[in-house]
Amino acid sequence: MTLSPAEYASLSLGDIRTGLDRRHFSARELAEAAFAAIEALEAGRVEAFLSLTPELALRAADEVDAQLAAGSGVADIGLLAGVPLGFKDNMNLLGSYTTCGSRMLENYESTLNATCVSKALAAGALPMGKLNMDEFAFGSSTETSSFKKTHNPWDLERVPGGSSGGSAAAVASGMLTASLGSDTGGSIRQPASFCGVVGFKPSYGVVSRYGVVAFGSSLDQVGPFARSVADVAALTDAICGYDPLDCTSQDVPASFSASVVAGQSDGIKGMRVGVVSEYLEAPGITTEVVLAFKEALRHVQDLGATIVELELPNAYAALSAYYVIGPCEAFSNLSRFDAVRYGFCVEGATNLTEQYELSRAQGFGLETKRRILLGNYLLSSGVYTTYYYPAQQVRTLITQDYRRAFEQADVLLTPTSPRTAFRFGEVSDPTSMHLSDIFTIPINIAGNGGLNLPVGLGEESGLPVGLQIIGPQFKDGNILRVAAALEATYDIERLAPLSGALSGGAA
Amino acid sequence: MHVTPKALREIAATARIGLADDEIESACRDLNLIIDSLEPITRYDLEGVEPTFHPIAGLNNVMREDVEKPGLTQEEALTNAPATQNGQFKIPPILGDNGGDR
Numbered sequence: 001m002t003l004s005p006a007e008y009a010s011l012s013l014g015d016i017r018t019g020l021d022r023r024h025f026s027a028r029e030l031a032e033a034a035f036a037a038i039e040a041l042e043a044g045r046v047e048a049f050l051s052l053t054p055e056l057a058l059r060a061a062d063e064v065d066a067q068l069a070a071g072s073g074v075a076d077i078g079l080l081a082g083v084p085l086g087f088k089d090n091m092n093l094l095g096s097y098t099t100c101g102s103r104m105l106e107n108y109e110s111t112l113n114a115t116c117v118s119k120a121l122a123a124g125a126l127p128m129g130k131l132n133m134d135e136f137a138f139g140s141s142t143e144t145s146s147f148k149k150t151h152n153p154w155d156l157e158r159v160p161g162g163s164s165g166g167s168a169a170a171v172a173s174g175m176l177t178a179s180l181g182s183d184t185g186g187s188i189r190q191p192a193s194f195c196g197v198v199g200f201k202p203s204y205g206v207v208s209r210y211g212v213v214a215f216g217s218s219l220d221q222v223g224p225f226a227r228s229v230a231d232v233a234a235l236t237d238a239i240c241g242y243d244p245l246d247c248t249s250q251d252v253p254a255s256f257s258a259s260v261v262a263g264q265s266d267g268i269k270g271m272r273v274g275v276v277s278e279y280l281e282a283p284g285i286t287t288e289v290v291l292a293f294k295e296a297l298r299h300v301q302d303l304g305a306t307i308v309e310l311e312l313p314n315a316y317a318a319l320s321a322y323y324v325i326g327p328c329e330a331f332s333n334l335s336r337f338d339a340v341r342y343g344f345c346v347e348g349a350t351n352l353t354e355q356y357e358l359s360r361a362q363g364f365g366l367e368t369k370r371r372i373l374l375g376n377y378l379l380s381s382g383v384y385t386t387y388y389y390p391a392q393q394v395r396t397l398i399t400q401d402y403r404r405a406f407e408q409a410d411v412l413l414t415p416t417s418p419r420t421a422f423r424f425g426e427v428s429d430p431t432s433m434h435l436s437d438i439f440t441i442p443i444n445i446a447g448n449g450g451l452n453l454p455v456g457l458g459e460e461s462g463l464p465v466g467l468q469i470i471g472p473q474f475k476d477g478n479i480l481r482v483a484a485a486l487e488a489t490y491d492i493e494r495l496a497p498l499s500g501a502l503s504g505g506a507a
Numbered sequence: 508m509h510v511t512p513k514a515l516r517e518i519a520a521t522a523r524i525g526l527a528d529d530e531i532e533s534a535c536r537d538l539n540l541i542i543d544s545l546e547p548i549t550r551y552d553l554e555g556v557e558p559t560f561h562p563i564a565g566l567n568n569v570m571r572e573d574v575e576k577p578g579l580t581q582e583e584a585l586t587n588a589p590a591t592q593n594g595q596f597k598i599p600p601i602l603g604d605n606g607g608d609r
Binding site: 244250320323335345350352 | 524551563600
């Protein structure tokens, strides 16, 4: 029997597992249905992909089918057996280009598999393609990509958020069952919020960064997008763990999926849930976001958890600390693009200096150049002691705030973003754009984990609103437990209405 | 003003980014606006506060056995090079009248 694109679009990881086990469909049929869904929704609509990798996907699917035919159970093959998965285009995947959304790397062929990619493949995932992003992940709307604008599947006139906008939009539209993204200041959680899907940034160090093009090395973390809490937990189980190739990666013995089961079966009665009241007066926060947040708190209380009022006195400085630390680390990381070993190179330069300067001027986009110049300025002698060093000291204070807060609470709840998805070009100046990340950035500064849980549509905009659930460092199980319990109290459609086009209905 | 046009030219030169004259003014304005927004950092009395350069406290140095492992082959390493010659990266002259730094 064949699987229609519309049937495929609604499948969870659990559905795929069951369907393969019972031979309702094959992995090849899954891949083919996924490409049919992409064919229907991608061009001229969502535009989430920078490249597709059908050969890799079909080969992986045939391997899964061969193992099933040889008598393996789905569980033996791996946690992601037959799951159509996409990767943000800063993740190296052999047989694909890795462009980082930049003209600089337009023709860059991956020379290795990132660890998160190889782990996903080893778990049986089908690599479908590479997903659009803000150039080098600098942005909150995916508008700074050198190649295309990705559209929010809930309203094609609006941005999907960013920087992992392609990863979020592909899952929300039903083109992909799941995807991976990276998060330096909110780049998984904010687009997940804008697109109404679950996005999870584990604590810094849970997933190896090896083979993922670096932005801010002390902030970057890889994580999954999917349409349910159980699915992001299974994806995290598949890609986490210590990696000798990333000395900051950590062994995390706990099973993320077990925390989801705990949340579903035992609930969260007696758990302490922290809130920071003054967050609801943050600059630019909209009424509909505040209303949805308060409703979530009522659900939490109905589930028997205790609300604890917390103070994070230094959180207001986190945005500033981030816009010091991030650009400084990016300045250092992006110095590797020399137009000699790889990357865009101008023709006909008469000397090496000219070749460097013109290639970097033409290869990098405006926002990337801005961050490189800012980082260079902040690290220059005389200025270093005014911003860079103090920012690291403020980072200590912010981290201490969270440590203290989590002595009184098992999780902390905030809105994920102060507003729902905005229109293309609506937010153009850099400092206003930065405000869309005020609730997510402090978590990267402290290194904790955070998850976006969709909590319904905004009363005014009709667009997805997200709740951010934050946990103590390396206790990401708390997050997933609360997310799973809370998810069960909502009846929320995670597929955007656009996916209706797959069954022949009007989008 | 934190960054003057003259300072910006110097920053751009050390970052190896060629800026056209007509880009200087807007880049200066953007940078100064962002730097204004960093002001909260400068308001703190941070006497005696240790810096945090990394979010994981108590990381130990990681050692490994010094054993040979396969890496990129020469051919793979050159895959993405804009210009190669005799199996090596090729660059414009760095010596002589046309080469060298300013």
